[in-house]
Amino acid sequence: ILNVEQSPQSLHVQEGDSTNFTCSFPSSNFYALHWYRWETAKSPEALFVMTLNGDEKKKGRISATLNTKEGYSYLYIKGSQPEDSATYLCALQNAGGTSYGKLTFGQGTILTVHP
Amino acid sequence: KAGVTQTPRYLIKTRGQQVTLSCSPISGHRSVSWYQQTPGQGLQFLFEYFSETQRNKGNFPGRFSGRQFSNSRSEMNVSTLELGDSALYLCASSLAGADFGGFGANVLTFGAGSRLTVL
Numbered sequence: 001i002l003n004v005e006q007s008p009q010s011l012h013v014q015e016g017d018s019t020n021f022t023c024s025f026p027s028s029n030f031y032a033l034h035w036y037r038w039e040t041a042k043s044p045e046a047l048f049v050m051t052l053n054g055d056e057k058k059k060g061r062i063s064a065t066l067n068t069k070e071g072y073s074y075l076y077i078k079g080s081q082p083e084d085s086a087t088y089l090c091a092l093q094n095a096g097g098t099s100y101g102k103l104t105f106g107q108g109t110i111l112t113v114h115p
Numbered sequence: 116k117a118g119v120t121q122t123p124r125y126l127i128k129t130r131g132q133q134v135t136l137s138c139s140p141i142s143g144h145r146s147v148s149w150y151q152q153t154p155g156q157g158l159q160f161l162f163e164y165f166s167e168t169q170r171n172k173g174n175f176p177g178r179f180s181g182r183q184f185s186n187s188r189s190e191m192n193v194s195t196l197e198l199g200d201s202a203l204y205l206c207a208s209s210l211a212g213a214d215f216g217g218f219g220a221n222v223l224t225f226g227a228g229s230r231l232t233v234l
Binding site for chain 1: 171
């Protein structure tokens with residue numbers, strides 16, 4: 001059974017704070033690591049997909065890094081805004097075989113940004 | 116460009132009934148996958164279809180089934196509903212590396228979901 005772990009489970013920050021979350025995953029048979037943002041009453045939305053060890057991606061105030069050797073990814077939000085409040089999900093895509101088309105999701109980190 | 120469309124959005128069924136959910140993917144996306152979300156659980160993979168073939172199936176009982184049509188639209192069916200089947204069912208479509216024969220990092224575009232309540 002593949003375990004994708006996210007921490008913390010939830011986070012409350014003040015507007016303007018910078019924050020980060022962690023996604024840990026088994027590093028064997030790795031293909032790609034995805035990050036999604038899921039706002040209340042909306043659909044999950046893709047933020048990043050990373051495939052290479054050392055990958056860094058950035059989208060506005062949000063960035064992510066990947067370490068496939070040790071099996072973790074960090075998501076950073078700089079200067080959090082109330083509109084960043086959402087559940088942030090990471091998902092592991094393994095290589096080939098019985099893993100085609102399947103993402104294994106973590107439980108998510110619920111971020112609440114207070115004005 | 117139209118997004119992923121799921122119907123119905125909400126439905127209420129009773130135990131023992133069966134239900135069919137529909138998903139229309141983004142035009143050009145050949146992969147459709149289904150996920151279940153229940154309180155306290157993350158998104159659980161149900162199955163994935165690519166070019167009308169089920170490529171992968173999650174750890175769900177045989178009461179959960181699906182199919183994909185030639186236009187890439189997909190349906191999932193749950194027979195003999197149980198209370199525990201109450202959940203949000205999300206469909207997602209992906210190019211699934213369409214340029215690479217169906218492999219590659221398949222970034223998912225999700226629909227709004229079908230919320231099923233079983234009484």
